[in-house]
Amino acid sequence: MNADERRFAVLQAIVADYVSTQEPVGSKAIVDRHNLGVSSATVRNDMAALEEEGLIAQPHTSAGRIPTDKGYRLFVDRVAQVKPLSKAERQAVQSFLEGATDLDDVLRRSVRLLAQLTRQVAVVQYPTLTRSTVRHLEVVQLTPARLMLVLITDSGRVDQRMVDLGQVVTDEDTARLRSMINGALVGQRLAEASARVAELPNSAPAELRDVVLTLSTVLIETLVEHPEERLVLGGTANLTRSTADFPGSLRQVLEALEEQVVVLKLLAAAREPGLVTVRIGEENESADLHTASVVSIGYGPGTVVGGMGVVGPTRMDYPGTMAAVHAVARYVGEILAGR
Template identity: 60%
Template sequence: MGLDDRKLDVLRAIVEDYVATQEPVGSKSLVERHSLGVSPATVRNDMAVLEEEGYIRQPHTSAGRVPTDRGYRLFVDRLSRVKPLSPAERRAIERFLMGALDLDDVVHRTVRLLAQLTRQVAVVQYPSLSRSSVRHLELVPISTTRVMVVMITDTGRVEQRQLELPTPIPPEDVSELRGLVNAKLGGKQLSAAPPLVQALLDEVPAHLSASMTVLATVLLETLVERGEERIALAGTANLTRGGILDFAGSLRPVLEALEEEVILLKLIGEQEMAPRVRIGDENEFVDLRATSIVSTGYGPGDTVVGGLGVLGPTRMDYPGTIATVRAVARYVGDLLAQH
C-alpha cells in the first residue's frame, strides 16, 4: 500500500525528531513540534498505519515510536532536499583540503575531515591503480646493474620498485629505455598496459632486449597485475557515541569488520558518482546490520578513481551526511584534476 503525503510527512517528522533527540517519538510531541495541520488523533491513526506497514516500531511499552530500517529507507528515497552545506562549511572543506602536499596527505586529510564533519566513521579508498593512467615512468640508475623504476599515475599515486639487470647497462641505454617505455605507456590506463608491455618486448632494439625483458616482468608483476588497494580509516571512536549499541549490543563485531580491508573496499569501492545509502539489513555483512553507510565515488571530472564514505548508526542525519559526503568527494575530485 502506498502512503499518502500526510503519512509521509508524519514519517519524516518521526525520523527527524528521533535523530535529533535520540528518544522514541510520541504523537503529542509531533503535533507540538511540527506544523502537520491535523489533530493529534489523526496523527495517532497515521502512526498506527505506519507501524502496521513496518515503517515505525515501538521499542518499549512507552507511547513513543522509532523508525525501522524500512522507514529510514523510505525517508531517504523521498528526500526532497539534501541539507545544503553553509558557505562557512564549504570554505572550511576547501581550505583544509587545499593545503594538501601530496596524494597521501590528500587521503589522510579527507578521511579526518569526513569523520569530523559527520561525527561518524570515515573510510577513503586511495585512487585505484586499475582505474589510473600512467603519467610518467622514471628509471633511476642506482648502480651499473640496478635500476629504480618509479611510476607516477594521473591520480598522484607513486609506485616504485628496484630491478636487477642481467648485465651492466650504460646511462645512455637507461635513457633510451625510459624514452621507449614512456612513449608506449604514457597516458595509457594501467588496465590496458599488458599488451603494450608485450609490444615493447617485440619492438625493442636488440642491445636493450635483455634489460627490457627484466623491466617488463617488473612492470607486469608489480605495477599492473598487483591488485593491492589501499584504504584510510578515521573516527572509529565515534562509534561509542551510541546508536549502534542500542541495536547491536556490542561494538566488537562492527570494529572487527572495520579491520577487514576487503570488507571496507566492498562497502565503498566500485562506486558511481551519485551517493549511495545502505541502511541496516541492506548491508551484506551481518556484523554491520546495525549500521548505515553513505558512500560515493570520487575522481577528476566524471572519472571515478576511488570511493569514500561514512559508517554510523541507522539513526543518522541522512540529509546532512549525504550532503557532506557529496561535497567532500567533489572537492577531492577537483584537487586530483588540478594535480
C-alpha cells in the same frame, strides 16, 4: 497537501526528532514542533497508518514511535537530492584537503574530515591499481649503468623502482627509452599497459633490446602487482558515544570494521562517481552490521578509483551525512585530477 504527502511529512518529523533527541516521538510533540497545520487526532491517525505499513514502530510501552529500517529507507529515497554543505563548510573542507602533501596525506585528511563532519566512523579505500591509468613514466639515470623508474598513475599513486642494467647507457639512450616506454604506456589502463610493455623488446632497436627487456620485466612486476587493498579508518570512538543505538551489538560492529574484506565489500557498491549509496540495517550483507547504516560513494579524477564512506547507527542524520560524503569525495577527485 494530500494524505500521502501529509503522512510522509509526519514520517519526516518522526525521523528528524528521533535522530536529534534519541527519544520515541509522540503525536503531541509533532504538532508542537512541526507546523503541519493539522490536529493531534489527524497526526495520530497518520501514525497508525505509518505503523501499519511497517514504517514506524512502538518500542516497548512508550507512547511514542520510532522509525523502522523500512521507514528510514523511504525517507532516504525521498530525500535523495543531496542537500549541499553550507558555503563555510565547503570552504573548510576545501582548504583542509588542499593542504595535503601527497596521496597518503589526502586520504588521511579525508578520513579525519568525514569523521568530524558526520561524527561517525569514516572509511577510505586506497585507489585500486586495476582501475588506474598511467599518467607518466619518468626514467632517471642514476649512474651510467643504473636507472630509476618512477611510475605515476592518474590516481596519484607513485611507484619507484631501481634497475641495474648490466651495461652502460648514454643520456641519449635514456631519452630514447623514456619516449619509447611513455609512447606505449601513457593513457593506458594498468592491465593493458603491462601487455604493451611485454611487446616492447620486439620493436626495440637492436643495441637497446637487452636494456628494454630488463626494464620491461621490472615494469610488468610494478604494473601487475596488487598489494593488499589498503584502507584508512577514522573516528571509531564516535560509535561508542551512541552505544544505545547498538543494543548488544556494538562489539560486532567494531569487529566487522576490523575485517578489511567486509569494509571493502561495503565500498565496492560505490562505482558511479557522484552517486551516494545508502545501505540501512539489514540491507547490509554482513550480519554484524544489521544495526548499522553505511553511506558510501566512489571517488576519483573523473573515473572511480576507490570508495569512501561512513558507518554509523541507523539513527543517523542521513541528509547531513550524505552531503558530507558527497562533498569530500568531490574535492578528493578534484585534487587527484589536478596532481
